[in-house]
Amino acid sequence: MAQIRIENVRKEFGAFTAVQSSSFTVEDGEFFMLLGPSGCGKTTTLRMMAGLELPTSGQIYIGGEEVGMKRARERDIAFVFQMFALYPHMNVRKNISYPLVSQGMKKADVAARVAEVARILRIEGILDKPVGGLSGGDRQRVALGRAIVRNPKAFFMDEPLGALDAEFREHMAGELRALHDRMGATTVYVTHDQLEAMQMGDKIVVMNHGVIEQFGRPQQIYDWPATKFVAKFIGSPSMNFLEFEGMIGVGGDSIDLGGKKVAVPASREGRAGTLSLGVRPEHVRFVDDSSYRGRVIAVEYLGTTQIVTIETPNGEIKARTPSSQAARTDELLGLDFNARTLTLFNAETGRALV
Ligand code: ATP
Numbered sequence: 441m442a443q444i445r446i447e448n449v450r451k452e453f454g455a456f457t458a459v460q461s462s463s464f465t466v467e468d469g470e471f472f473m474l475l476g477p478s479g480c481g482k483t484t485t486l487r488m489m490a491g492l493e494l495p496t497s498g499q500i501y502i503g504g505e506e507v508g509m510k511r512a513r514e515r516d517i518a519f520v521f522q523m524f525a526l527y528p529h530m531n532v533r534k535n536i537s538y539p540l541v542s543q544g545m546k547k548a549d550v551a552a553r554v555a556e557v558a559r560i561l562r563i564e565g566i567l568d569k570p571v572g573g574l575s576g577g578d579r580q581r582v583a584l585g586r587a588i589v590r591n592p593k594a595f596f597m598d599e600p601l602g603a604l605d606a607e608f609r610e611h612m613a614g615e616l617r618a619l620h621d622r623m624g625a626t627t628v629y630v631t632h633d634q635l636e637a638m639q640m641g642d643k644i645v646v647m648n649h650g651v652i653e654q655f656g657r658p659q660q661i662y663d664w665p666a667t668k669f670v671a672k673f674i675g676s677p678s679m680n681f682l683e684f685e686g687m688i689g690v691g692g693d694s695i696d697l698g699g700k701k702v703a704v705p706a707s708r709e710g711r712a713g714t715l716s717l718g719v720r721p722e723h724v725r726f727v728d729d730s731s732y733r734g735r736v737i738a739v740e741y742l743g744t745t746q747i748v749t750i751e752t753p754n755g756e757i758k759a760r761t762p763s764s765q766a767a768r769t770d771e772l773l774g775l776d777f778n779a780r781t782l783t784l785f786n787a788e789t790g791r792a793l794v
Contacts, residue, residue: 442503442593442626443468444489449498451484458484460650461498466643469624471617473637476647477673482630483598485647489628490596491515503593518587520597526571526582533567536585543590557585560622576604580612584619594626601636613640634674638662646670665783668790671718677747680724680757681716683787715793717754718783721747724759726767730774739767750775 444466451459459481466472474482487493489500491512500508507515526535533554540550558564561581566574571582580600587595600616601609617640620627631637637644638658646653646661646669654666665671671679734750734757741763748759748767752775759775767773784793 443501444594444626444628445499445501446485446489447499447501449485449488449495449500451481451488451493452496458650459488462652463498464645464652464655466626466628468626470642471620471627471640472629473641473644474628474630474647475632475634475637475641475644475673476653477632480647481650482632482647485645486596486598486628486630490517490519516593518590518592518595520584520587520595520600526579526586528570528572531568531570532563532574532582532585535571535582536567536589539586539590553589554585557589560588560619561585577608577612580604581615584616588619588623588625592625594628597627597629599630599632609636610639616640635676638674646673648673663781664792665718666792668716668718668785671783671785671792675720677721677758677760679783680719680721681785681787682719682752682754682757683714683716684754685714714787716785716787717777718785718792719757719777720781721758721760723778723781724750724757724761725776725778726759726761726765726773727776728774730776732775733772734775736767736769736771736773739769 445464447463448461449459449463450457450461462485474485476482484493488495491507491510491514495508498508499506502515502517512519527538530538536554536557537550540553545553554567555564558567561584563578563581563585566578571579574582601612604612613636629640641658643656644658644661645655648669654661654670656664661670662674665674665679668681671681732752734752736748737751737756738749740747740749744763745760746763746765746767748761750757750759750773761767785791786793
């Protein structure tokens with residue numbers, strides 16, 4: 441069992457708080473993403489979970505045991521970082537064997553374990569090659585081999601694909617996920633790339649300025665963003681926000697956009713104020729008979745879809761529509777939104793109204 445739990449964990453560097461009091465649980469076998477922009481505190485959170493950094497306060501549990509004061513090497517975990525430090529003078533087999541040999545494992549057992557790892561990673565054919573001449577992908581696989589060979593309780597990965605070009609990165613992301621599915625080991629993975637997090641993660645924690653903005657499954661976070669920050673950070677192009685003054689009543693309501701009634705989700709916050717209506721670009725529809733209209737500013741052709749930028753009475757929005765749907769610059773279009781897909785935010789606090 442390698443459930444990892446952090447409770448009220450906080451980290452200060454001098455007067456600066458890098459991670460505000462945070463709590464969440466990584467379930468046994470989960471692929472868990474720490475996601476957020478540069479400087480949000482995700483690496484610091486990972487380093488505390490792994491034992492490379494001591495929390496200022498709070499508790500960390502791995503497999504039910506409190507490990508807050510234990511160092512990384514006492515926690516039975518493995519790391520994969522962006523810059524893989526392989527031993528250049530050793531061949532692939534020796535690089536992968538090294539953690540076992542240095543533990544004093546018997547030769548025959550080392551050979552058996554290395555063969556098993558090579559099979560999992562599909563690198564049996566390069567075991568006797570020097571690491572110097574390997575392609576980027578093979579080096580990556582060898583580094584993974586060295587991480588998994590000890591069969592640790594959990595893996596900690598900090599932007600392991602950050603140095604790769606986009607196409608190869610996507611390929612390796614798929615491989616890593618498949619490897620995880622074969623091994624089933626608890627994995628905590630840091631990234632600033634929302635697509636990578638959505639593609640690979642069972643669960644995602646979204647952080648900003650040292651605070652957890654939201655925690656959940658990728659689809660939950662995409663469909664039900666808890667804050668405007670999350671709504672903006674996840675999805676490309678990001679969610680549109682139509683700002684307006686309104687009164688949101690208890691038990692659901694509809695709002696008036698230029699004479700057009702738009703139903704919005706139920707809300708408990710019964711007060712007047714500035715509101716933001718969040719609309720994903722793929723949920724904007726062009727309809728002839730709508731009284732809510734906007735002027736087309738730009739059309740970007742992307743093959744099967746297009747991104748249409750539109751000036752509305754409530755600000756500029758982007759729509760993702762099929763390219764077959766005609767939209768010309770300067771044209772006035774009637775707009776409609778599917779009520780079930782809208783999210784309403786308090787514009788002052790940035791929090792979703794639910
Ligand atoms: P990045 O993707 O850029 O690494 P991050 O989200 O992983 O960003 P952290 O590395 O966790 O962010 O850093 C969070 C904040 O804490 C940053 O403002 C950083 O400058 C600060 N910080 C991190 N380590 C230290 C340290 N040892 N001493 C002082 N400040 C630090």
